Amino acid sequence: MLIKRASDIASSEITPEDLFHNRREFIKKASAVLGIAAAGAILPACSNSTVSGMAQGKPKGKYDTDEKQTPFDDVTHYNNYYEFGTDKADPAQNSGKFKPTPWTVSVEGMVKKPASYALDDLLKGLTPEERVYRMRCVEAWSMVIPWTGIPLAAILAKLEPAPSAKYVEFKTIVRPDEMPGQRPSIFGSGLHWPYTEGLRMDEAMNPLAILVTGVYGKPLPNQNGAPIRLVTPWKYGFKGVKSIVKIRFTDKQPLTAWNEAAPQEYGFFANVNPQVDHPRWSQASERRIGEFYKRRTLMFNGYTEQVAQLYSGIDLRKFY
Amino acid sequence: MARFNRWWIFKPVVFLLCLVPMAWLLWDTFTGNLSANPVEDIRNRTGIWTLRFLMITLGVTPVRRLAGWPSLIRFRRMLGLFAFFYAFVHFITYIWLDQAFAWDEILKDVTTTRPFIISGLASFILLIPLAITSTRKWIGRLGGKRWQMIHRLIYLSAVVGVLHYYWRVKLDVSRPLAYGAVLVVLLGFRLAAAAVYDRRPVSVQRAPLR
Numbered sequence: 001m002l003i004k005r006a007s008d009i010a011s012s013e014i015t016p017e018d019l020f021h022n023r024r025e026f027i028k029k030a031s032a033v034l035g036i037a038a039a040g041a042i043l044p045a046c047s048n049s050t051v052s053g054m055a056q057g058k059p060k061g062k063y064d065t066d067e068k069q070t071p072f073d074d075v076t077h078y079n080n081y082y083e084f085g086t087d088k089a090d091p092a093q094n095s096g097k098f099k100p101t102p103w104t105v106s107v108e109g110m111v112k113k114p115a116s117y118a119l120d121d122l123l124k125g126l127t128p129e130e131r132v133y134r135m136r137c138v139e140a141w142s143m144v145i146p147w148t149g150i151p152l153a154a155i156l157a158k159l160e161p162a163p164s165a166k167y168v169e170f171k172t173i174v175r176p177d178e179m180p181g182q183r184p185s186i187f188g189s190g191l192h193w194p195y196t197e198g199l200r201m202d203e204a205m206n207p208l209a210i211l212v213t214g215v216y217g218k219p220l221p222n223q224n225g226a227p228i229r230l231v232t233p234w235k236y237g238f239k240g241v242k243s244i245v246k247i248r249f250t251d252k253q254p255l256t257a258w259n260e261a262a263p264q265e266y267g268f269f270a271n272v273n274p275q276v277d278h279p280r281w282s283q284a285s286e287r288r289i290g291e292f293y294k295r296r297t298l299m300f301n302g303y304t305e306q307v308a309q310l311y312s313g314i315d316l317r318k319f320y
Numbered sequence: 321m322a323r324f325n326r327w328w329i330f331k332p333v334v335f336l337l338c339l340v341p342m343a344w345l346l347w348d349t350f351t352g353n354l355s356a357n358p359v360e361d362i363r364n365r366t367g368i369w370t371l372r373f374l375m376i377t378l379g380v381t382p383v384r385r386l387a388g389w390p391s392l393i394r395f396r397r398m399l400g401l402f403a404f405f406y407a408f409v410h411f412i413t414y415i416w417l418d419q420a421f422a423w424d425e426i427l428k429d430v431t432t433t434r435p436f437i438i439s440g441l442a443s444f445i446l447l448i449p450l451a452i453t454s455t456r457k458w459i460g461r462l463g464g465k466r467w468q469m470i471h472r473l474i475y476l477s478a479v480v481g482v483l484h485y486y487w488r489v490k491l492d493v494s495r496p497l498a499y500g501a502v503l504v505v506l507l508g509f510r511l512a513a514a515a516v517y518d519r520r521p522v523s524v525q526r527a528p529l530r
Contacts, residue, residue, distance in 0.1 A: 077356065281437075
């Protein structure tokens with residue numbers, strides 16, 4: 001991928017993925033290796049602190065969770081990405097032909113600089129950050145994923161939306177040749193292409209919202225939404241629109257894909273809320289991938305402190 | 321006698337074939353071949369096999385009439401009991417693996433407006449009297465006519481079961497609709513056959529319909 005990285009790459013990005021899986025194991029192995037090296041050096045006492053510093057990856061960020069991370073293999077082989085098929089295994093299986101480079105993002109609507117940007121240009125000068133977020137799917141399962149991305153607020157600041165803009169809308173690319181789920185069929189998935197998502201401007205400016213270009217320190221795989229996707233961890237996973245080609249600023253609430261397909265089941269906001277059930281199943285609990293029994297779902301997926309103020313005075317039962 | 325023996329040999333074969341989906345599921349479970357969400361896989365696969373066995377069971381009568389294989393009736397009870405078996409495993413998966421015996425959650429699932437859960441539960445419960453009264457003894461105890469009436473509950477169980485599947489999927493309803501179409505054909509055959517039978521003289525009503 002051609003996305004340029006800022007000079008200060010997080011150490012986690014250069015940590016091999018298999019070591020990421022088991023930090024304890026990593027510490028043990030690294031200690032042994034460095035221990036031998038240190039025996040020849042004069043400063044053996046320093047080796048230990050060096051090792052543990054490295055093993056921690058970058059220091060835990062303000063928004064990171066330290067919960068056990070879902071293995072890379074599960075993050076990349078259990079996906080909802082209907083453009084590649086409706087089964088969880090379909091995206092990994094059917095996305096091989098998809099070409100995430102070169103990539104252009106069209107910026108439109110109520111914005112100072114409407115233009116088509118090469119992805120590299122859009123992200124130029126912005127610093128990617130690693131964020132370890134919980135991801136709660138509306139289907140009542142969840143993961144913990146180390147994303148690499150750029151705060152959406154930083155990108156929006158660069159684009160300079162007009163004060164009249166109240167919402168930002170995102171669209172996924174339409175490429176039926178490379179995305180079998182987009183080809184016409186008798187029933188189809190029930191979604192209309194392009195997949196559309198949107199946020200209120202204040203939601204988009206929230207520091208938790210990021211445009212993601214990588215996972216586990218690697219470029220984003222096709223099945224996870226390469227080359228660039230949205231992640232809003234306090235909302236259900238379907239808000240995370242993938243393979244974004246259009247960013248449009250508007251004063252009207254965008255008609256989002258799932259909201260259009262089944263308005264009584266999926267709202268525009270789609271905030272994780274254990275008190276507001278899906279009409280067909282409970283949202284009070286979730287199965288964390290890799291765990292046997294379910295766990296309680298947290299309000300705003302555990303990000304209340306960061307986002308609750310966005311919804312003060314709003315009836316979340318009505319605006320689900 | 322020779323004819324009887326031949327069928328007798330087939331029965332254990334069919335029995336083992338009916339166990340293949342279960343064996344396959346257990347194999348995948350213990351060799352780590354399921355997806356990242358194994359409980360979901362177990363739930364989906366036992367559910368879909370329940371529907372398949374319901375359809376196969378309902379297919380016995382049309383096939384034996386249309387193909388002129390009346391002996392197929394020997395397998396119907398076993399097939400029906402396998403539908404119940406997969407429904408039972410599916411039900412236990414929900415109660416145990418899914419809800420971890422959290423009865424308050426289960427009660428909430430059933431009592432709040434969740435046609436999805438209610439339909440699944442109803443489809444299963446409707447099969448219980450059929451499983452209980454599946455023995456020869458029960459046919460005698462109830463009398464053929466009443467027994468047959470009770471066992472027509474399978475129609476309702478299958479209809480509610482397909483609805484359960486329909487409500488399960490998020491948007492892509494093509495597969496539930498395919499099952500629905502098969503069910504319409506299977507039940508439609510019975511309506512058509514009944515209509516034809518009604519018009520035939522009583523003396524030929526016992527003959528197989530061709």
